[in-house]
Amino acid sequence: MAPRYAVYLAPAPDSALWQFGSRVLGYDAVTGEDLPPLDLAGFDASSWHDLTAEPRQYGFHGTLKPPFRLAPGVSEADAIAAFTALAGQYHAFELPPLEVKGIGSFIALVPSAPTPVLNDLAGELVAQLDHLRAPLTVAEIAKRNPDRLSERQVRLLEQYGYPYVMEEFRFHMTLSGALEADAAIHVQNTLADAFAASGAHLPLMVEDLALFRQEAPGARFHQFARAPLHPL
Template sequence: MSVRYAIYLAPPPDSALWRFGSSVVGYDAETGEDIAPAALAGFTPEEWFEQTHEPRRYGFHGTLKAPFRLAEGADETDLFAALARFAAGHHPFELPPLEVRQIGTFIALVPPAPVPALEDLAADAVEELDALRAPLSEAEIARRKPERLSARQLAYLHRYGYPYVREEFRFHMTLSSALAEPALGRATQALCDAYAASGAHLPVKVEDAALYVQEAPGMRFRILHRAPLGA
């Protein structure tokens, strides 16, 4: 089965944060529609569109449980039910204003400090929904470049299908593809300026866990369902 799902944190679609992130990546995963490329200082719209091909495929989001295929014998009904049970076990919480940061060669929005409620949400998503996840194929493992992972990250890759969980988890909302200097530095400053002007630098209520779906390889992910926290 080629359909993949992911459990992501997606800000409310009417929030300034959602509008900002979706405009930067050029795609609204809530509506499934393209958005005109962001106007960033130092880049033409066409240039910036090229710099965001990777995050545009996934839609603006923060990962809770990375993309996975359903295990044999499981279907979407099972996934909806498991997601509802998982979400019901967590209360809504507030995400503090995020900050634009470089993470290696790409740029993302990150919390200024750890958010315990967010880390608990991600850890439980990884664990509680894992029974529905099909094992990774050899090709999927290879795409994660296991030779570059630490021993613990490699163990998590094989156990949970994703290396950056539990102690390795660092919440982020990606804004660019991998960039080389000097574009990385220029893009970081331009995104800092655009973010400051956007009105998105505000606390955001996290009230649901979003289920994203990718219908076929190469297609963009879109929001299929939002499961309310504490329901």
């Protein structure tokens, strides 16, 4: 199958936030290296490795345009050019401090205040880059369990290839896989303590966007290109 691409908000590789998130997941999506886990109370390396298996495949990030295959006739160079040009049309901005929260069955970093600028940017990336995206296959549609989606989410899935975009978008940076309810609170508290100690909780200046690539199904995503936003 063809590679998949995604537009992510990914902190600078030398930032405390990137280092924290990558260590939590055990994978640096810039270097491609496996990383030793953080020393987290109540977890050994093996159990934590299992808890982060799913998000490790994607690397530490916040999704802006979800993963997609290139449409027929669209080259990788076309995708990079369109991504870079669109990013340059939007100004850099500050993201509110992040906090560790539970989202459904997993734990993630989420903004501590509303982010209308980020939400608008994500919507524009989804819509304006949609010409790059190949239509979903039957299997890809089935994977989204359309019977469990709202009517609006089904329409978004059909239009943009993903149900949680536009007004359904909720920015987050995933830190764990799905958890049982009794484990989720412990994981959340443990990660909140580690995050507070990491120095990564300060407001984040978003000055560029990242394009990630997955070579084949089951492979890990890696950072492929970055594009600057318009300077303030």
